[in-house]
Amino acid sequence: MTQNSLSGRVVELVDTLRRGGMVVGSGEALLAVTAVEAVGIERIGDLRAALAATLVRRFSDRPFFDAAFASVMLAPPDSGAPEVPVPGPRARSKANLRLQSARASESPPAGPEPQAQAAQVRAATDLERLSFRDFEQMTAGEALAAGELVRAAAGWWRRPVRRWQSSAVGGTLDVRRLARDLARRPDGGVVHWRRRRAVRLKLVFLCDVSGSMHAYARAFLQLAHALAARDPTLELYAFATRLTRLTPYLRYPTSDESLARMGAAVVDWDSGTKIGAAFEELMRTDGQRILGARSLVVLLSDGLERGDPGRLREAAGRLRRRCRDLIWVNPLLRYDQYEPSARGAAALADTVAAIRPAHDPASLVELVRSLAAIAARSGAR
Template sequence: MTSTDGPVLHHPDEVLLAFTRALRAAGVPVTQDRAHGFLSAVAVLGLDDQRATYTAGRATLCGGPDDLARYDQVFEAFFDHRDGLPRSRPAAPTRPTFSDLPETDRDDAEGDDAESPDDVVRARATAAEVLRHRDVATMSPAEKRRLDAMFATLRPRPPSRRTARHQRWHRGELDASRTLRGSLRRMGEPGDLAWRRRGRRPRRVVLLIDVSGSMSGYADALLRLAHTFTHGVPGSPRGAVETFTLGTRLTHLTRAMRLRDPDRALVAAGETVPDWSGGTRLGETLRIFLDRWGQRGMARGAVVVVFSDGWERGGADLLAEQMARLQRIAHRVVWVNPHRGKAGYEPVQQGVVAALPHCDDFVAGHSLATFAELMELVSRA
């Protein structure tokens, strides 16, 4: 029987779960495993300590730096705390607006040319150029559809490696055998010298894409980038580009990426990957990749590109160990972090700190412009 004489008391777990639902409604991607981790942490620290509850929530419920400001606002509104807990209040970024010069201003400007030599130069960037530099996680659905069409403008060039076989060339190393055979065909008469060089063939590219909750805003664009890598070079040998997703488990996506139509490829990827927007176990999934595929030859001598923000839920020591293994067998290891190109970013996440000593390059990957720069980096590897 419910009493109406006093306030209704709720179980502490109900209060905490209601807080996670409020965070989810505010745009923070709180998954089920993060909510369970939050409850476990508060059970250890004690719900009566508000500062400990605040810190436990920031550590378990936030998937990336962009979630911290929203978390502080929701925590303050939900618990109505007034004890001066640390919270960041970054100023909301303002988007630049562009407008055409009105006709009256143009006439005035033309009439004042002789009087004011230091005229203000008005310029307007094209919408496509602005979209190229926008963070894909902040785009509207309409802008993302326009961006999907712009992926066709990317032109990947595969990295190459030297082979043991030689091929004819107009300069380089003297081909004594072919020169001698030509002289014998001419009954010993001297002729032109033959030259040769070491042959070249495409170097394999392996793409490891983090599809955890903290990377959910970039997963679609990164898979389209993988599709562009797979089909960007006509006539590339089968297996020149291999694609995997990392999360709570490892998923091989190369077969889905081989579909010619990018939309069908993404639908097939969605049906294949079982752990979208879940947790992150980078060290464990890298160990599985190296044991099953990488050590046996797929990553040997390849350019391996890891797309992740480094928010590791497992042990950082395991991730460092597996990254060291990967660096020993790969030709080059590139770590792409979508937050790398943002102002004020510092690589302090435990996954990034563990992986950086074993990476050859640490680059940004949050916009179409950074994707083009990544393709150029891979082609020169």
């Protein structure tokens, strides 16, 4: 392999990585070429390590990078369709799936035409009427229009920042400002005080996508998409029988494209629910990164647990202790006589800090308001 064709391969690798959803800037691509020159091509392992150090920015992207590296850099020259390496353990085969779709799709799936969408948005009064309409009873057109309402709900979310702010009523002496004042006017200044503003909360959304939840899950995912635009730290997961992290798909500008990509990523739509197992998986894989005293975990589920209720109780308890608040959003609350009496639901109800309804757009607005209220309370400590 000559230096020249090597640069070509690096460019091809970068291209494959980008199509697989990794963010690689041209600066990194240049850096990668420089790094390859510095390391040389005598050892494949060194070459891979050098490219990984310059192109990979996320631990979870590494299996995909390895698959892409093997497919692009190790393929014989001028071979038409590069072979995909033999699938190994689960992460590997996932990476291979991603690689296949990256190499197959040249352009992202097209979203619905904007005009069709605009036609669905109705007059304000219609929207008002819609806000108390159960998601499950909406027609497809109404559901599209209700998306507007859900997006509006996100407007209630204010993400407090943690900064010093000057304070009229006391706090800590603002010595810095005092000294600055004194240097300017040695004959005396006003005493300044300052105090911490607010504590930041991190939202973690868990969405049950089992068969019984279909219409509600869609609205909840729309809400997550709208909130993520205001708060880029929001984390989103979907689960039925297994857990899928959906946070990366929140970055698409329209909720339709975002939801379409999520739909492709989740493999267990419409199956049964194992909430306990999902909690365990969440804590094991990402717990350290996303849970903590400032995380507000919001679970959308009807609580119809298929797994062992004892296991759910134990896992929910552990999750509850690892976050600030665990809030259960339950669309079944639309029935006045609903009681969480099934053993799984009862276990959840005993553990969570609050249960909130989520069956119509109005209840989602209420939900975001209550989250904002919790955020405001945490700031006022």
